[in-house]
Amino acid sequence: MDSGMETGANAASAAGGDAAEVGEDLVLTFGTEEQPVPWRRISLGPLSFLLSDQSIRRICWHGTELVRAISWPIRDENWATYPPTTLHDATARSDGRITGRIEQSVAGGRLGLVVEFSASAAGELLVTVTMTPAGGPFATNRAGLTVLHPILGLTGAPVTVTHSDGSTEATEFPKHIKPSQPMGDITGLSYSIGASKADIRFEGEVFEMEDQRNWSDASYKTYCVPLKEPFTYEIDAPISQIVRVSLSGKVAADTRSAATPAPQLETLDQVAPALGLALEEGWLGRAEVQETIGLCGASHLLLRVEATTSPGFLAQAAALSKALVAPIDTELLLDDDAAEGGLATIAARLAEAGIAPHRVIALRRSFLQSYQPTAQWPEGPRPDELIPAARQAFPQAQVGGGVLTNFTEFNRCRPNSALCDFIFHGNSATVHAADDLSVTETLEALPQIYASAQALSGGQPYRLGLVSIGMRTNPYGTSVSENVEQRRETMARPDPRHRALFGAAWAVGVLASTEGSAVEALCLAAPTGPFGLLPTQQPYAQPGFDEGERCVVPLFHVARAACEMAGNARVILRDLPEGVAAYGAVVDGCARLMVANLSQSTRNLPLPKTARASLLDRESAAAAMADPHWLDSTPEQRVKSLDLTPYSVAFVTMELEE
Structure with missing residues (x-):
């Protein structure tokens, strides 16, 4: 090999990028047998x-x-x-x-x-x-x-x-x-x-x-x-x-980097955001699925409703809301030719199912598409113009302004904060690039998205919809790919990394990115389907799930821990090494943290004090995916530092100072 040129793991480690893997490790880490970029x-x-x-x-x-x-x-x-x-x-x-x-x-x-x-x-x-x-x-x-x-x-x-x-x-x-x-x-x-x-x-x-x-x-x-x-x-x-x-x-000479200081624990004047579950027809699953979702919990259910949504699904959503003691927020997707009248029709159908939404946001179907600021926008009511009709149809609910897609569309069709009770948008990480390095880099941009949205909010509460690797709908074309080959693919609805260690680590990074922001709620997953916490039958191959022995994805345990943290005082670790993200809150008088390695090299992280820790990594992933109770049953180790292998997540409990 030429001097100065590295390949494989050495090059990837230095970049926080990718290295070649084979077999079970590849599937557990990335959810696919496709090799990472070399x-x-x-x-x-x-x-x-x-x-x-x-x-x-x-x-x-x-x-x-x-x-x-x-x-x-x-x-x-x-x-x-x-x-x-x-x-x-x-x-x-x-x-x-x-x-x-x-x-x-x-x-x-x-x-x-x-x-x-x-x-x-x-x-x-x-x-x-x-x-x-x-x-x-x-x-x-x-x-x-x-x-x-x-x-x-x-x-x-x-x-x-x-x-x-x-x-x-x-x-x-x-x-x-x-x-x-x-x-x-x-x-x-x-x-x-x-x-x-x-x-x-x-x-x-x-x-x-x-x-x-x-x-x-x-x-x-x-x-x-x-x-x-x-x-x-x-x-x-x-x-x-x-x-x-x-x-x-x-x-x-005076700008040469000094030794990296050891991470320090700090309590923030901020609470951990609420974590909801995104729901639409086909994403709910059978009764045994809902029982497992009950173990995970949710701060709220974010229910997407349109003209074709069946009464049976609405009844199931109402039952899940009751079982979880979680209010229902609704994304109302309206047909263009019956937008305002469609609101009254949907309100009646929700009432018949026993659903009284806590929050609503209404959008015409044509506004799922993206338009340049100077382009010709669809004729008819714009999103802000639906707010009065939404208030009339749902007089007890808070009414939001914004979009059901990305910040892009929010930024191009900015809500009038004086008209709404909260602002809202979602996010997909694979619009322009789908390699692992690009997806982890999106975590750098999220804080700047939050800051830009907050600058447009007029002080209104700021809530996110589904924040995912894959794309729920395609604002930039006629369709979204179903990714039947389960590759790292742009503008694909299912992304295989969602159901692997990568997806769990990336979700910790998303939660960590809300530090210092006004984000008060978000969704990272659905019960089942392409964004599911449970790997139910799909029209595409799911490597690692064919034998039916794995009933949850690694992200399930991150979501469960985040639900327990929601609403509590937030704690962070300062001075983390590159590629490591941490998210936590004060729970039962202790600092509860999730620490994720989002790089392709092992990271050693000294802790501010001795702590108890469980590690979700390649060695434990199969057991964690087979048992929704894994966080309760897996042994905790007393540690003074963490050895985080690529895309692993440590669940850490640390005593707070008296």
Whole structure:
């Protein structure tokens, strides 16, 4: 192996990324037999980055990440990303320089890609992609080079933009999330993080930038072609695009990092948010399923109701609400041609089932789709205009404003806080990218989403709907993928990682991300179905669940612990190492914590004091998935530190100071 190039576990560990695994460990960790992205770490003096056949990631200069990624995705007509087939992948290295050539095809060979790159220890990185259609024009919503810029260190920071006429513009990366493109007509970008500077040049197409934090991507994205151009469009001849990156700057001696301090326990002036269960028809399961859900508990049930929802399902939901002593909140999805009248009809049907919603939010079906702020919006009542009718139909309920999809749609169709009693939206982590590294990076963006939403809230309570890896509905196309092959796939409803250790660790990260925010409630799962806590029969294969011996997913135990913490004073661990998240509250006079390792390397975490701990990891996962009572029955160990293997979760109980 060439000096300065690492592969497999070494490269992944350094990045908090992925390493190859086989067999049962792969299924327990990721819920699928598909291998993770095999990252290779490239080091060229002060320049380092991760390399795969799909992107160049974590581009650093003297250890400072200046470019999050350069990639070459091809989107279909529904904005899903085509999985590429790599035909050739070769790199060569000599004298502080590396070159590479990657040949790929997508959509059954209908489009060919040749990616060529070179990088040097002087901080120069050049990437060229050439796309050639085969057998006729190729239809796409977006194709070619995309550059991602990190949000940590750049949020609100200055940037100089060079335009196609050669002029320059001094502006800033937006602090609060922009609903529209913050920068356009881009041929160059220059910015700094600390003492390190990035200068990026774009050729071969007109580029613009969007604020990807809208979708919980932890990046600002510079891409082509501009959204003002019509899409879907066709590639009918070879196209080449080029990105040139130049990194510079020295690290001052006094900025060298000191030893990481040991984590410290701190009590916050904040309570742990309520944790609900998302419900829609088909997600409830049989009586024995509901008994297990009763053990988990829920602060509330978030019930989606539409014109076709059956009376039988509503009766079951009412029974579950009574059994859990959990109020019902409702998401009312209305047909466009009968929106206001549909509210009265649904109110009558809910009353007949014995359901008196505590909260309601109403949305016309057409507003499940996303529209650019300057685009033509659907005719008829907008979401705010349904609020008076919702109050009339449900006079005892609190009425919300917002959307049933992502913050993107919330930001583009902002609720009038003076009209509503709370604001509301959901989130999916796999809109633009579905690899493990990208999904864990979404946890960086969530606090900035919360801050931007709170700035628009007018002081109203802030509640989240379903926050998930997979996508419940597709606001950007006509359908959502059912992912029958159970891959890491963008815009897919079921994501296999939801039912594995990865999903449990990621959920701890979501809960931890609410620290200091105004979020008072959220949902991480449903009883069954693609977002279920219980793995019931599905129309797709579920590796690891075929034998019927596993009755809950690892996330079940995280959700159960979070329900017990809800409403209690919150505690946190300060000074955690990279890739580790912690969430906790004061329960029965003790600090109860969940500590998750969201990286692909083992993390050792010293604790502020001796504690009791149970570990949900590859060794214990099978037993935990077979027993809903696992948290009660598994032995606790007295520990002074935690050894957290990849995507493991420690359940920790610690005495508080007198």
